[in-house]
Amino acid sequence: xxxxxxxPHHPTEAEATAEGHYWNRRAIVAGMVGxxxxxSSVLSAGEEPALARLVAKRTRDAGxxxxxxxxxxxxxxxxxxxxxxxxxxxxxxxxxTHPWTVKVDGLVAKPGVVDIDRLTRLFPLxxxxxxxxxxxxxxxxxxxxxxxxxxxxxxxxxxxNARYVAFETLHDPSQMPGQxxxxxxWPYVEGLRMDEAMHPLTFMALGLYGRVLPNQNGAPxxxxxxxxxxxxxxxxxxxxxxxxxxxxxxxxxxAPDEYGFFAxxxxxxxxxxxxxxxxxxxxxxxxxxxxxxxxxADDVAGLYRGMNLVRNF
Amino acid sequence: MALPLAxxxxxxxxxxxxxxxxxxxxxxxxxxxxINRLGLWALRALWLxxxxxPLRRLTGxxxxxxxxxxxxxWAFAYGCIHLLVYFVLDQGAAFDLLWADVVKHRFxxxxxxxxxMLLPLALTSTRASIRRLGGRRWQALHRLxxxxxxxxxxxxxxxxxxxxxxxxxxxxxxxxxxxxxxVPRRRIKV
Numbered sequence: 001x002x003x004x005x006x007x008p009h010h011p012t013e014a015e016a017t018a019e020g021h022y023w024n025r026r027a028i029v030a031g032m033v034g035x036x037x038x039x040s041s042v043l044s045a046g047e048e049p050a051l052a053r054l055v056a057k058r059t060r061d062a063g064x065x066x067x068x069x070x071x072x073x074x075x076x077x078x079x080x081x082x083x084x085x086x087x088x089x090x091x092x093x094x095x096x097t098h099p100w101t102v103k104v105d106g107l108v109a110k111p112g113v114v115d116i117d118r119l120t121r122l123f124p125l126x127x128x129x130x131x132x133x134x135x136x137x138x139x140x141x142x143x144x145x146x147x148x149x150x151x152x153x154x155x156x157x158x159x160x161n162a163r164y165v166a167f168e169t170l171h172d173p174s175q176m177p178g179q180x181x182x183x184x185x186w187p188y189v190e191g192l193r194m195d196e197a198m199h200p201l202t203f204m205a206l207g208l209y210g211r212v213l214p215n216q217n218g219a220p221x222x223x224x225x226x227x228x229x230x231x232x233x234x235x236x237x238x239x240x241x242x243x244x245x246x247x248x249x250x251x252x253x254x255a256p257d258e259y260g261f262f263a264x265x266x267x268x269x270x271x272x273x274x275x276x277x278x279x280x281x282x283x284x285x286x287x288x289x290x291x292x293x294x295x296x297a298d299d300v301a302g303l304y305r306g307m308n309l310v311r312n313f
Numbered sequence: 314m315a316l317p318l319a320x321x322x323x324x325x326x327x328x329x330x331x332x333x334x335x336x337x338x339x340x341x342x343x344x345x346x347x348i349n350r351l352g353l354w355a356l357r358a359l360w361l362x363x364x365x366x367p368l369r370r371l372t373g374x375x376x377x378x379x380x381x382x383x384x385x386x387w388a389f390a391y392g393c394i395h396l397l398v399y400f401v402l403d404q405g406a407a408f409d410l411l412w413a414d415v416v417k418h419r420f421x422x423x424x425x426x427x428x429x430m431l432l433p434l435a436l437t438s439t440r441a442s443i444r445r446l447g448g449r450r451w452q453a454l455h456r457l458x459x460x461x462x463x464x465x466x467x468x469x470x471x472x473x474x475x476x477x478x479x480x481x482x483x484x485x486x487x488x489x490x491x492x493x494x495x496v497p498r499r500r501i502k503v
Binding site for chain 2: 068070071181194270273281283287
């Protein structure tokens, strides 16, 4: 039996705008575009087909208001689709997320290739509202839908010598035009230590705001590690490999003195470009203080006990 | 040169009127976007100002000459607003935070250096200043524009993440403009 837990982000039928009003609004917006008051992008944005719903139970709240859906969809770092923050929302339409498979292999007893549709049904879906802190000193609050990475890893039965998990993004310049430039080495790769990967906060997202992921946010499957800078949360994953050695990671390969393997949010360790003690929450005018481990210290500080977090940045 | 500024002001007025930053065309992070755009226009105006003399030499177009000073002043004006928005909305108008940022980040230091080098040039941009300083000393002072351009170019290169081509194009243009000055003057008639 399918139990529907109403999601607080989903408008009920009664809350929905009546069709007449909706079209009326569109006529007004189109008129404004016509006389040059609004950029034409507002029109095409309105024409996007709504993404499929994902039914999930909310299991974690951030205790703060979420960043608007529009802002989450239109302010992205996804260099596979361009450098500009709005480039991914413009260019990610070429990405084909169906069919899509994820290969899970390496040091596991049961390696395999999982179809994305099967992956969506394999585990009970949860909705978790997490803070998301970019290394560029901006942040958002995002309601993700997905499942803990630990559930997937347990399913493939890691061997005792598996110490790290390596992730890989799709590599296909015909779908990801940014891969024709040499801004990074392609494909994008990321990694976690086994205990980080198995931590209950570490999440595999299939959706946000109760719908499947928009392409520019890493569809159809991405990692979310809320206590680390955003670049660790690799998007559009095609392969997950369990390994015995620390795997290479994309930004670390590009600038090892700027981006470490751990990349835990740490207000005490500055990046050469960005002061990390403060951040601007998208939607705010003034910066706010950044919290150690992005506010998740109670959950995860224990993972790094005894480690020098200045050296292991 | 006033147009980009007018457009930016228009977008801020839209936001003041309740339009979301995204719909006002300033992305979801309007502060960062505004700072970036102002910086880019400061750079463009400075490059154009630096292009006047070599272009005159190349083409002999004397009518270009009166454009040099206003372009230089526009570069300084955009630089001032760029710095002001960064100081107020990024550093919370706190001088201790600003100082900490300057000391910690090389690209901020270079941006500050650019502004400080352009400041005396803007202050001595009048005819009266040329008379007071004397042509030779005024010219020597205004050669500060070359290191200012260099600092601005490196400021941009260090600012972007990963390898992006745009700041290198600006650096290449600057080197070309400065290199053209090395060519011995032949055709120019002042």
